[in-house]
Amino acid sequence: MSLSKLAFVSVFILFFALAFSSVTPGLAQSSGENAANSLNKAEGSIDSAYQTVLDLKSLGGNVNDSIAQLNEAAGFLAKAQVAYRLGEFDDAFRLANLCYDISNRVKVGTENSLLQAAAEQSSKAFITITGSIVGFVVSGLCSFWLWRVFQRRYNARILRMKPEVASNES
Amino acid sequence: MNLEGYRILFIAGTLVLMLIIAFPTLSLGVMFPSGAAKFSEFWLLGPNHMLGDYPFTVKTNETYQTFVGVGNHMGQDSYYKILVKFRSSNQPLPNDSEPSPLPPLYECQFFVANEGTWESNLNFSVSGVSFTGSESLVRDVTINEAAFPVNSSSPWSPDQGGSFYQMFVELWLYNMTSKSFQYHNRYVEIWLNLAGTS
Numbered sequence: 001m002s003l004s005k006l007a008f009v010s011v012f013i014l015f016f017a018l019a020f021s022s023v024t025p026g027l028a029q030s031s032g033e034n035a036a037n038s039l040n041k042a043e044g045s046i047d048s049a050y051q052t053v054l055d056l057k058s059l060g061g062n063v064n065d066s067i068a069q070l071n072e073a074a075g076f077l078a079k080a081q082v083a084y085r086l087g088e089f090d091d092a093f094r095l096a097n098l099c100y101d102i103s104n105r106v107k108v109g110t111e112n113s114l115l116q117a118a119a120e121q122s123s124k125a126f127i128t129i130t131g132s133i134v135g136f137v138v139s140g141l142c143s144f145w146l147w148r149v150f151q152r153r154y155n156a157r158i159l160r161m162k163p164e165v166a167s168n169e170s
Numbered sequence: 171m172n173l174e175g176y177r178i179l180f181i182a183g184t185l186v187l188m189l190i191i192a193f194p195t196l197s198l199g200v201m202f203p204s205g206a207a208k209f210s211e212f213w214l215l216g217p218n219h220m221l222g223d224y225p226f227t228v229k230t231n232e233t234y235q236t237f238v239g240v241g242n243h244m245g246q247d248s249y250y251k252i253l254v255k256f257r258s259s260n261q262p263l264p265n266d267s268e269p270s271p272l273p274p275l276y277e278c279q280f281f282v283a284n285e286g287t288w289e290s291n292l293n294f295s296v297s298g299v300s301f302t303g304s305e306s307l308v309r310d311v312t313i314n315e316a317a318f319p320v321n322s323s324s325p326w327s328p329d330q331g332g333s334f335y336q337m338f339v340e341l342w343l344y345n346m347t348s349k350s351f352q353y354h355n356r357y358v359e360i361w362l363n364l365a366g367t368s
């Protein structure tokens with residue numbers, strides 16, 4: 001190999017070594033940032049899915065399946081947190097995205113059930129309130145009528161009571 | 171009883187009847203406080219699901235099995251997190267209101283239905299143990315197959331014939347208002363003696 005070729009190869013290797021050393025920390029930093037962003041997104045997604053599940057539960061809906069799926073999502077999130085702490089950013093990114101996908105699916109599914117449960121709840125509430133109002137009025141009127149009947153009978157009974165007349169003839 | 175007495179009786183009866191009729195409607199808007207106390211159970215059990223059979227004297231690279239569990243009596247489905255931490259005998263433990271400032275190694279997040287329970291394996295091993303002079307050093311702790319560098323040192327106790335560390339687990343509860351986990355004022359711990367592990 002001639003001297004000029006050797007010099008060219010040396011410069012070429014040096015150039016790539018320098019380029020690689022300056023790019024690698026940047027890549028690591030950017031994958032770290034990506035992982036951190038994914039973790040934040042996954043945490044937010046779990047939070048909103050959990051809120052929806054609680055809302056559905058408060059309306060009397062069945063949340064067993066949603067809780068089971070949220071548990072799966074939370075498991076991925078915990079693994080992602082551990083991977084992030086250990087500097088395994090690619091794993092953290094992948095696991096956080098899995099968590100996001102599952103929790104987002106739970107949220108969408110639960111929101112549909114929530115709309116259905118809210119409609120059922122409002123029709124139940126309407127029936128309950130209407131029933132109470134009707135019951136209120138009927139019980140008031142019945143009581144008043146009963147009272148009038150009772151009062152009439154009571155007065156009649158009093159009037160039927162005649163005072164005893166004592167004779168004082170000698 | 172005179173007519174006035176009967177009238178009062180009628181009015182009282184009518185009011186009671188109206189209250190009974192209105193109860194379903196009132197219950198829609200009024201929250202009746204439940205008398206039950208809200209709390210979470212938190213336990214750490216040995217390999218045979220017993221309180222007393224925790225691993226104590228541990229050897230390098232040997233895996234020990236424990237079980238950690240949570241019982242939810244918070245009145246609603248709750249979101250929990252456990253943080254597993256490792257400390258030497260001179261590092262801080264959590265107290266009743268503050269978690270330990272030590273960084274967590276392993277963690278788990280999970281949902282528990284109201285009045286439900288959750289339990290999981292917590293398998294651990296220590297590695298990279300060395301004894302230098304009057305203290306021991308633990309380089310790594312592996313929990314459920316994930317290895318964590320700890321580089322924790324603890325003095326050798328000649329009286330008790332060992333060098334003591336503690337693995338403890340803190341319980342955190344998700345707060346929907348602050349949208350973050352908060353220390354739930356509970357932790358469980360086991361002492362580990364590294365005597366003769368090298």
